Amino acid sequence: MxxxxxxxxxxxxxxxxxxxxxxxxxxxxxxxxxxxxxxxxxxxxxxxxxxxxxxxxxxxxxxxxxxxxxxxxxxxxxxxxxxxxxxxxxxxxxxxxxxxxxxxxxxxxxxxxxxxxxxxxxxxxxxxxxxxTGLMSADGHSGGPRVTRAEAMLALYEAARLPRAATPSLLSVAMAEEVAIDVIADLLHWLRAHGRDADEVLDQAQTHFEAETETEVYA
Missing domain, CATH: 3.30.565.10 (Histidine kinase-like ATPase, C-terminal domain)
Known part of the structure; x- marks a missing residue:
């Protein structure tokens, strides 16, 4: 985790x-x-x-x-x-x-x-x-429920990559970044395998992300 x-x-x-x-x-x-x-x-x-x-x-x-x-x-x-x-x-x-x-x-x-x-x-x-700051703790994140969901997903993904006998360890932010890159790459493979345009989906996700972050800035 x-x-x-x-x-x-x-x-x-x-x-x-x-x-x-x-x-x-x-x-x-x-x-x-x-x-x-x-x-x-x-x-x-x-x-x-x-x-x-x-x-x-x-x-x-x-x-x-x-x-x-x-x-x-x-x-x-x-x-x-x-x-x-x-x-x-x-x-x-x-x-x-x-x-x-x-x-x-x-x-x-x-x-x-x-x-x-x-x-x-x-x-x-x-x-x-x-x-x-609105943080829950002094060293917590400020990303809201989306970041919380992403952390949970990354933890599950990392656990799935480990050998069965291995015990999941705490992920640092740097380690989690590597896992996130692997998640994105695997999702792109999944999209291509199902006949979807991976670049188009990435563009849509980026547009969605920028729109949400712009809304947060001016909220």
Missing amino acids: IHQACMSRKPWELPFLAEPQETAGIRNVIRTHLRAWGLGEQVEAAQLCASELVANVINHVGVGTPTTLAVSMSGTYLRIEVHDPDTRALPTLLQAGPDSEGGRGMALVDAVADRWGVQLRADRKVTWCEIA
């Missing part, structure tokens, strides 16, 4: 100097990591929160401040932290007017994130926020 803890999401950190030109790189790094974690739906919110937390350091602590971005899972929530060395300049949630040029940073974080706060440590301040 496939191990239900199927997505390794190890905490990571990125030290940098708090400068405006660093923001684009930070957004790119977040996008890359979250897509690798299977959390594509959280990318935009995470990028906005990280950008605003970094801007808060630039505006209220100073340009060039040594800063660290830390991203991890807090249960089933995505946690974003920005560490800086100033324990005096605390982020504040302000009610910015429509004509205000500033003061919207933490208001945006408050609107996008499910919760946020500040931790003071001996040598630094940690401003954090958490975004709900």
